[in-house]
Amino acid sequence: MTNSHIMNNSQIIRSERRRKEHEARRRVILKAAREVFFHKGFMDATVDEIAERCRLAKGTIYLYFGSKEEIYISIMAEGMKLLGRELGRLKDIDGGDGMLVEHALSAYYGFYLKNRKYFRIMFLSSQPDLRARVSDDLLKDCMETARQCLGIVGDLVRKGIKRGIYRKVDPWAVANILWATVNGIIMSYEQDPVYREEIAGIELEKMLNEALGLVLNGLRAKG
Amino acid sequence: MTNSHIMNNSQIIRSERRRKEHEARRRVILKAAREVFFHKGFMDATVDEIAERCRLAKGTIYLYFGSKEEIYISIMAEGMKLLGRELGRLKDIDGGDGMLVEHALSAYYGFYLKNRKYFRIMFLSSQPDLRARVSDDLLKDCMETARQCLGIVGDLVRKGIKRGIYRKVDPWAVANILWATVNGIIMSYEQDPVYREEIAGIELEKMLNEALGLVLNGLRAKG
Amino acid sequence: MTNSHIMNNSQIIRSERRRKEHEARRRVILKAAREVFFHKGFMDATVDEIAERCRLAKGTIYLYFGSKEEIYISIMAEGMKLLGRELGRLKDIDGGDGMLVEHALSAYYGFYLKNRKYFRIMFLSSQPDLRARVSDDLLKDCMETARQCLGIVGDLVRKGIKRGIYRKVDPWAVANILWATVNGIIMSYEQDPVYREEIAGIELEKMLNEALGLVLNGLRAKG
Amino acid sequence: MTNSHIMNNSQIIRSERRRKEHEARRRVILKAAREVFFHKGFMDATVDEIAERCRLAKGTIYLYFGSKEEIYISIMAEGMKLLGRELGRLKDIDGGDGMLVEHALSAYYGFYLKNRKYFRIMFLSSQPDLRARVSDDLLKDCMETARQCLGIVGDLVRKGIKRGIYRKVDPWAVANILWATVNGIIMSYEQDPVYREEIAGIELEKMLNEALGLVLNGLRAKG
DNA sequence: TATGAATGAGGATTCATTCAT
DNA sequence: TATGAATGAATCCTCATTCAT
Numbered sequence: 064m065t066n067s068h069i070m071n072n073s074q075i076i077r078s079e080r081r082r083k084e085h086e087a088r089r090r091v092i093l094k095a096a097r098e099v100f101f102h103k104g105f106m107d108a109t110v111d112e113i114a115e116r117c118r119l120a121k122g123t124i125y126l127y128f129g130s131k132e133e134i135y136i137s138i139m140a141e142g143m144k145l146l147g148r149e150l151g152r153l154k155d156i157d158g159g160d161g162m163l164v165e166h167a168l169s170a171y172y173g174f175y176l177k178n179r180k181y182f183r184i185m186f187l188s189s190q191p192d193l194r195a196r197v198s199d200d201l202l203k204d205c206m207e208t209a210r211q212c213l214g215i216v217g218d219l220v221r222k223g224i225k226r227g228i229y230r231k232v233d234p235w236a237v238a239n240i241l242w243a244t245v246n247g248i249i250m251s252y253e254q255d256p257v258y259r260e261e262i263a264g265i266e267l268e269k270m271l272n273e274a275l276g277l278v279l280n281g282l283r284a285k286g
Numbered sequence: 287m288t289n290s291h292i293m294n295n296s297q298i299i300r301s302e303r304r305r306k307e308h309e310a311r312r313r314v315i316l317k318a319a320r321e322v323f324f325h326k327g328f329m330d331a332t333v334d335e336i337a338e339r340c341r342l343a344k345g346t347i348y349l350y351f352g353s354k355e356e357i358y359i360s361i362m363a364e365g366m367k368l369l370g371r372e373l374g375r376l377k378d379i380d381g382g383d384g385m386l387v388e389h390a391l392s393a394y395y396g397f398y399l400k401n402r403k404y405f406r407i408m409f410l411s412s413q414p415d416l417r418a419r420v421s422d423d424l425l426k427d428c429m430e431t432a433r434q435c436l437g438i439v440g441d442l443v444r445k446g447i448k449r450g451i452y453r454k455v456d457p458w459a460v461a462n463i464l465w466a467t468v469n470g471i472i473m474s475y476e477q478d479p480v481y482r483e484e485i486a487g488i489e490l491e492k493m494l495n496e497a498l499g500l501v502l503n504g505l506r507a508k509g
Numbered sequence: 510m511t512n513s514h515i516m517n518n519s520q521i522i523r524s525e526r527r528r529k530e531h532e533a534r535r536r537v538i539l540k541a542a543r544e545v546f547f548h549k550g551f552m553d554a555t556v557d558e559i560a561e562r563c564r565l566a567k568g569t570i571y572l573y574f575g576s577k578e579e580i581y582i583s584i585m586a587e588g589m590k591l592l593g594r595e596l597g598r599l600k601d602i603d604g605g606d607g608m609l610v611e612h613a614l615s616a617y618y619g620f621y622l623k624n625r626k627y628f629r630i631m632f633l634s635s636q637p638d639l640r641a642r643v644s645d646d647l648l649k650d651c652m653e654t655a656r657q658c659l660g661i662v663g664d665l666v667r668k669g670i671k672r673g674i675y676r677k678v679d680p681w682a683v684a685n686i687l688w689a690t691v692n693g694i695i696m697s698y699e700q701d702p703v704y705r706e707e708i709a710g711i712e713l714e715k716m717l718n719e720a721l722g723l724v725l726n727g728l729r730a731k732g
Numbered sequence: 733m734t735n736s737h738i739m740n741n742s743q744i745i746r747s748e749r750r751r752k753e754h755e756a757r758r759r760v761i762l763k764a765a766r767e768v769f770f771h772k773g774f775m776d777a778t779v780d781e782i783a784e785r786c787r788l789a790k791g792t793i794y795l796y797f798g799s800k801e802e803i804y805i806s807i808m809a810e811g812m813k814l815l816g817r818e819l820g821r822l823k824d825i826d827g828g829d830g831m832l833v834e835h836a837l838s839a840y841y842g843f844y845l846k847n848r849k850y851f852r853i854m855f856l857s858s859q860p861d862l863r864a865r866v867s868d869d870l871l872k873d874c875m876e877t878a879r880q881c882l883g884i885v886g887d888l889v890r891k892g893i894k895r896g897i898y899r900k901v902d903p904w905a906v907a908n909i910l911w912a913t914v915n916g917i918i919m920s921y922e923q924d925p926v927y928r929e930e931i932a933g934i935e936l937e938k939m940l941n942e943a944l945g946l947v948l949n950g951l952r953a954k955g
Numbered sequence: 956t957a958t959g960a961a962t963g964a965g966g967a968t969t970c971a972t973t974c975a976t
Numbered sequence: 977t978a979t980g981a982a983t984g985a986a987t988c989c990t991c992a993t994t995c996a997t
Contacts, residue, residue: 103415106329107415110972114980120980121979121980122972122981123980125972125973126977131972192326192329232496237496239474240471240497240500242470244466244471247465247470248470250466270466273455273460276504277455277460278500280503280504281501282503282504332987333987333988337963343961343963344964345961345963345989345991348988348989353988354987549861551861552775566957568993569957569959571993571994576993577991577992638772638773638776678942679942682942685939686913686943686946688916688920689913689917689939690913690916693913693915693916694908694916715905716912719906719909722950723906726949727947727950728949728950750980750981753981757981778965778966779968788982789984790967790968790985791968791969791982791985792981792982792983792984794968795981800967
């Protein structure tokens, strides 16, 4: 224990290691939580089961997360970050092949295919009962990532306008629309098996492509 | 012998009244439940509070609904029906003014404005933990109504194609896309206040209109 | 409606019919209750199910029985009566063939084979929680029947003593002992399947016979 | 790494203490439960009352027992063990005084006098509704103890045969018969106050003695 | 007498969270 | 920091019984 707050080198190193261990353990918990939440949904999941699955004491969980809800939303944030990373790769696309937004859709869809389970969780985030028990910081973090994702899409649209591929539209609005459209379609699809099979009767990929075609058709500069 | 299952006239009348009373009581419970669920969300709502609010004994609730979940999904079904009724008015629109899908959007948006609270509930329906405790019939009922709504939109598209307003597309696919798009946008908007104000920064109505414009632009037959 | 309490002939007839109808309905209820109690045990049985099974309204049940417990004990009384009837046939046995108590055992065992399900119920009767909610009259009725059964056995012993078959013992005490012995053995046997198969490993009939043999051996007058 | 499952010395000691504390707490709960169950019977007893009586939180009870039923059956098992211990003392009796089975009866009766309240509980164990919610292990444990008790009685009979005190009978069968007889008599007696006073009209001890006398009479080798 | 809707006390069980060690 | 025993509020649902019709 040092009396002063000035840390010497070895202390810095140690605290650095601490931080890393802390991060690592956090990830371990999140992994376990993901498995449980994915399997059981929020309400039916228990902190006990999460603790058991990562072989930690229940109390320990609460050293890393403030509440069950916070774990849940953290997973949501994680999902958002993953998506952000996927979209982040599109930054340098220049649209030389006439394809811009198409890549975004493709990236999103790819992410969905790899991380389907995250979606249900992301959709639940709007439940007021959940939000109430989560720190604003965490929620803002999510939102910030979402904004970044949108920003990337917006940039693509902007590029397209510059290059004369798209009509002159509000890139931000269009990004929002595209985002919401894709989300809406995937959600309809995820909603429930009955809907998927009996109502829609269309394959998800085909529907997404049609939707994109439609919007792009409207978006493309004429002539 | 009252044991016999042949009912005389007065019995039929009485049972008819019973049925009506039953329906009425059901509605009373649903009204109370709506208030509670709208206010607190599913998890934080309690059957006690619902019972209290409609001044019935808790046990009585269970004469009308099998579980908390069933009440919840019933409200969802109710919302769906309301929306269906709203859209049902569009059946006779003939597109003489060149507007078809626009009316659907307008109806949907109007419904949303009047019944915002229903949306949160409708979105939660995909939670697996909820579905598990609800009768299939109830769920199918919801889906059936949703299908009808989509059918109406699909019909509008079909009409538009016939009249040469829209390109030759798959009406059912387009209906699904429109539906999902509008849903997606409203949901993004409903999602949470932070998003609404800080991220999107666009008014809902304007966004819906832009989205529709975009899609319609792609949908319209070229001159 | 007559103002006086003197009934004319037709009224007597009618009230007689009433009584019969009442008895008949009571029996119908008891029959249904027996099925339910036999199948589910006291605690897991519900009045609802009994009512349903005899196609009567739940409220009607309470016109005939004061409580769930009373129905239960009534079934027990019924069982006792059946047993009493079975033993009643032994009254005129004179022991000419040197067999007296043997007939009682045989009758008891025969009754058991035909009415096994009654036994579990009879054994439960000692639960204080049950007794508390049953009218004393009903309990006394049971006891009275039991006393009659014992009396019959006692008479057989007495006859045996007179005839010089048995030693001079207290017939009443011996009757009680015989009764308790047989009951105890059957109960051990009914107790639970594990006991029956793994512990005792002896067939019930054989055990009863051995027990009787032993007691009779002790009881017989020496040559 | 505390994650590792290798425990050092102090951990072993600590876990040893844990085990002891666990056992102690279990006993505390059982004591309270006994009081409640003895007083109210199974159905009218509540877990709340048990918790209150041992000044533990209700939830804590469920850390030690899986259900109300399990507590109940555990008490039964406890009773069985007590009886087993009482009978266990008879192992070294050699019958030099010509008394063998007599000691068993005496031990049993002594146990009964000290632990009357256990009996009601032991008799109820056959209720199917109870058994359903209790682990098989617990039930088997009870049965095993019962088997041991019987074994002791059986051994006494065997000794008696060897010594020429008893006739050549099947010791196991006779043990069962004795056991069931005594049980049956005590149960008749415990059954209910009315029976005890009005029907039997014989003191329990006297009746047990007479029964034993009768059986022994039949059992004894002839002169 | 028969009904069955309504009651509401009652009770078992769960589980997020805390805190002494 | 880690533990996990203890907490106890919270909650859903049941069901014997009543009573207006």
